Amino acid sequence: MLHPREQKWGMIQVFTGNGKGKTTTALGTVIRAVAKQKRVAIIYFDKGGENHYSEREFIRARISEIDLFPTGLDRIDPITNAFRFGVTAEDQKEGERGLCIVRDLFEKNKHQLIVLDEINSSTHLGIIKEAVVLDVLDQRPPHIELILTGRDAPQSFKDRADLVTEMMLVKHYFYRGIAAREGLDY
Ligand code: ATP
Numbered sequence: 001m002l003h004p005r006e007q008k009w010g011m012i013q014v015f016t017g018n019g020k021g022k023t024t025t026a027l028g029t030v031i032r033a034v035a036k037q038k039r040v041a042i043i044y045f046d047k048g049g050e051n052h053y054s055e056r057e058f059i060r061a062r063i064s065e066i067d068l069f070p071t072g073l074d075r076i077d078p079i080t081n082a083f084r085f086g087v088t089a090e091d092q093k094e095g096e097r098g099l100c101i102v103r104d105l106f107e108k109n110k111h112q113l114i115v116l117d118e119i120n121s122s123t124h125l126g127i128i129k130e131a132v133v134l135d136v137l138d139q140r141p142p143h144i145e146l147i148l149t150g151r152d153a154p155q156s157f158k159d160r161a162d163l164v165t166e167m168m169l170v171k172h173y174f175y176r177g178i179a180a181r182e183g184l185d186y
């Protein structure tokens with residue numbers, strides 16, 4: 001058996017379920033990878049708009065080992081703050097753009113860890129096609145570790161994965177009427 005430090009990268013991790021902690025778990029793993037001199041890319045699916053994600057500006061300004069690729073339209077209305085539900089052709093176009101970025105990063109093979117944030121939920125919602133995602137996953141260079149986050153991970157993603165964690169909702173202050181808190185939830 002290999003020493004833990006020699007065990008190879010290149011597995012697929014899936015964080016899904018309806019409890020909080022999927023994206024933040026991915027970000028925690030990213031910090032560990034950077035601490036060990038790895039290069040990381042995060043592709044955000046269906047998460048456009050720059051005002052709702054505190055970590056992005058910080059990462060761009062301070063952590064040069066991480067490359068960020070947000071895709072998707074902004075779902076939050078800048079004036080009313082209302083969330084837009086549903087899937088449009090524009091959402092799907094943005095999803096396809098996200099997958100193109102992933103293919104491109106695989107080809108360049110510069111990163112050791114790639115996070116596909118909200119790829120599970122985006123697939124479930126029909127923003128991107130399950131078969132196309134599977135095809136992209138199959139094209140990855142063998143040593144790139146992948147983290148797939150988002151609710152409702154398709155069974156086929158879980159089947160491909162080496163690690164699957166289902167965040168289970170036990171309690172969330174949201175259901176007491178407390179909205180997302182800056183610096184903690186976004
Ligand atoms: P986080 O980014 O905090 O790790 P997440 O990735 O697990 O959350 P998402 O489905 O991406 O969860 O939800 C994004 C936002 O919704 C976050 O602000 C998160 O705190 C909040 N949230 C997560 N789970 C729930 C839940 N079960 N009910 C209500 N809000 C939730």
Ligand code: MG
Nearest residue numbers: 022023149150
């Ligand atoms: Mg998330």
